[in-house]
Amino acid sequence: MELEKIVQKTASEGLKNLFDVVFPEDKINLQKTRKDFDGDVTVLTFPFTSFSKKSPEETGEMLGKYLLKHCDQVADFNTVKGFLNLVITDDYWVAFLANIAKEDNYGHLSAPSGKIIMVEYSQPNTNKPLHLGHLRNNMLGYSLSNILKANGHEVIMANIINDRGIHICKSMLAWQKWGDGETPESSGLKGDKVVGKYYVAFDKHYKEEIKELVDGGMNEEEAAKKAPLILEAQEMLQRWEADDKETRDLWEKMNSWVLAGFDVTYENLGVTFDEVYYESNTYILGKDYVTEGLKNGTFYQKDDKSVWCDLSHDKMDPKLVLRADGTSVYITQDIGTAVQRFEEYNLDQQIYVVGDEQIHHFKVLFSILKKMGYEWAGSNFHLSYGMVELPSGKMKSREGTIVDADDIMAEMIQTAKELSEELGKLEEIEEQEKDRLYNLIGLGALKYFLLKVDPKKKMLFDPKESIDFAGNTGPFIQYTYTRIKSLLRKAETDQNLTFSDEYDLEDKERDLIKLLNEYPEVIKDAGEALSPALVANYVYELAKSFNNLYQALSILKDVDPEVTAFRLNLSSETGKVIQSAMLLLGIELPDRM
RNA sequence: GCACCCGUAGUUCAACUGGAUAGAAUAUCUGACUUCGGAUCAGAGGGUUGGGGGUUCGAAUCCCUUCGGGUGUACCA
Structure with a gap:
């Protein structure tokens, strides 16, 4: 016990x-x-x-x-x-250490909970590349899924790709007009970057048109609606919805570029999905449920035929769920996919990892589902995380302050490389392995940076100061791990690693064991609070505590063989927990660095 | 206007969900065996937890109020 x-x-x-x-x-x-x-x-x-x-x-x-x-x-x-x-008593701690050494996956809940949880995260738009904010979302979703699994739940990691709508048509139209047949192959750019370029181009020309109209005396609001480009994009959307072949072909071509680009980013980042939904397939979903709800009185219809849901039971304004022309709005689809998912997978819980600007949207969604009478309506949870901000405020594409996901990953890896070369500890290692290590370290720094902050809080990213490799950082923890690995390599393999039950503990040894003792509780708390930050802060404490011991006590040299045996065991178990916790965060560990 | 969230060392973040003298990192300064890996360790300074009330044995945490910042309030997604 x-x-x-x-x-x-x-x-x-x-x-x-x-x-x-x-x-x-x-x-x-x-x-x-x-x-x-x-x-x-x-x-x-x-x-x-x-x-x-x-x-x-x-x-x-x-x-x-x-x-x-x-x-x-x-x-x-x-x-x-x-x-x-x-x-x-020391006896307790010594026995405790011996016990966890026997466990396979110490800290993880061994018994399945029987619960099935879907975690939806990432949700990219196919009109532009991923940026730093998406990285926070992805890391949260991925890490959270790992943590829930470690708590014994069955987890389905889901992504839904926003691949239709007016914003997609904007890049398509711009490409048609000014693309000159550019493809990822022809320009050597990643597919998502090619498409993103045209989204920006659309915006630029659109702004110019608005300005011309305003200069001609029109007010700004009207100009935004009347600009030829936006009208053209809207026409294109109609053709898309009408299944016009030419439009669909273009749409498929450009989407395939973007998705190929996203795959590369996901792969580099190391996140995965069990289920990928496409909005082009699901956007109609939900209409049937609305129609049904209209019949049984859950919803009501106005004179203009639009359908609404009264939410006064939750003290919110009525919400439109079908337009007068019968087309669906965004929340209609969310209703449909929620019903579909709970029925298909028999979910016990669904967690949406979505930014906090959509808090109200999800409140409304869950309230509608409740009104529709689904008993699982209360099992939905919106994990709202704060935005990643720059010192100047929000990232804005207009001002060119978007921190691109691929770019920042590459920069971190480059920094890891420079730092490694400067320290010169990897000289004897072959090139390919070196590159792998730079990758681990650079991404370790980035991921840890994104995860160590409480998800609910907005976080600040200062491009100038960039991300540290010392102090409370990923590389610090990775470094601690490589030290342990190095120790274990140096220790004679034929050494007898048993120690007495009555081993007399030094304070620093006891402190470290006490931290190891906390690990299962940390996994549990992180699972309940849905917060990878708890794991991140814990593993940092652990690494710090080990370094503290390492600096003060001798492990291999000048000590009694039994002391060496005990401390090697302690080091080894610490290493295992560091690795285990970091993997929950989606961060891999190098053997040397 | 209304609703929700956030204000903690110069800066970036913690604080076991109401518990002890509010902790780390960073930056600054000082120190560490002829080093089991110095991407490390030890030490110093740095705070009226935005301000003011209240609740109780006890408040960064809960309530009220005030100031400052953010987000939302779409027949956009």
Whole structure:
């Protein structure tokens, strides 16, 4: 049984015994003892004073004595105000280390939960390349999926590609007009970059047209609607919806370029999907459900034939779900895909990883599903993450401040290369392997940077200061790992690695073991809070703690063979947990760097 | 206007969801065995948690108020 459970159970028994009250085990508030006090685990005794009728200290003293007597793992205790600090025996920690060494996947929940969860993330538009914001989305979705799997859930990673609509027609039209037959092959550009170029070109010419109209006396709003280019794009969209062959062929050609480009980015980034949806296939979905809902009174129709959903039960304004001409809006499709997914996969939960600007949209969506009577409506969750901002504010294509995903990845890898060459530790390694390592390190820095911040909060990216390789960073953790690997390589293979049950722990050893002990709880918390940042912060703490020990204590040299054996075991287990945690974040580890 | 989110060292982020003297990193300064890998480690300075009230044994965290920033409020996606 885990230490915390044992303490809670015994403490609960103690309260029954001392004060004759039933206090549920899991309500006993435990926390790590802060560094400046003696002890490992702390029980909060404030909540007990209401029935102990004694001061927090006295209550703590009484409970402490009981635990010392009845709990083998407790070696000593002290009370400070309402804090009962328990000192855990070295025997427990030593045995604990020996135990996790035997586990295959320490920290992961071994028993399946039986829950099926779909995580939808990425959701790119096929009119422009991915940027830094998308990278945050992708890393969150991917890492979160890993964390949920580690919690024993079955996870379906889904992507939905926004491949239709007016914005797609804009790049198509621009390519027709000014493309001169350019293809990714002819220009040597990635497919998504080619298409993105024409999206920008459209915007530029469109702005010019608007300006001309405004100069001619038209007001801006009207000019934006009347500019010839936008009218042409709208016509194209109609042709697309009417299945016009020429339009569809162009659409397919350009989409295939973009998707090939995205595949490269995804591949480099290391994210994957189990299921890829295309909006061109799903956008009609949902109409049937609306029609049905109209019949049974969930929705209502206005005189102009448009269909609405009343959301006064959730204190929101009515939402349109079908236009007067019978065409669907975006949320119509979301209704359709949600129903379809829950039915097809028998989902227990669906998580949408989408930026926080769409909080309201998802509130409305979930409210509509609730109104439609689906019992799973409440099992939808919008994981809204904050935008990635630059010091100047939001990224804006108009001002050319978009940080391109491919570019930033390449830059990070380049920086890793330069730094490595400067340090000169990889000279004997062959070129191909070197490149692989630069990749791991550069991407490790980028991914860790994106994941270490609480998803809910917006984050700042300063291109000038760029991303660090020292301090609380991916490379720091990777570096710690390579040190451990190096140690294990150096250790004689025939060395006897067993150690005595009564090994006497140094403080730094105990600190490290205590952190290892926290790992399963971290995975659980991260799964519940849907926050990879918890894993990131934990693994950083762990790496720091190891470095601290490494610097202060000798592992291979000048120590007793048993001490070497113990510390090698401790190093090895630390390495395993570092690797395990980093893989949850989607970050790979080099053996040397 | 209304709704929601955010204000924590110079800067970027933490704080076990109400617990102890608010912690890291970075930047600045100082130090580390003739190094088991210095992309490391140790130390110093740096804070009225935007301001003001309240709730209680206890508040960065909850409530009210005020100031500052962001987002949303589409028959766009």
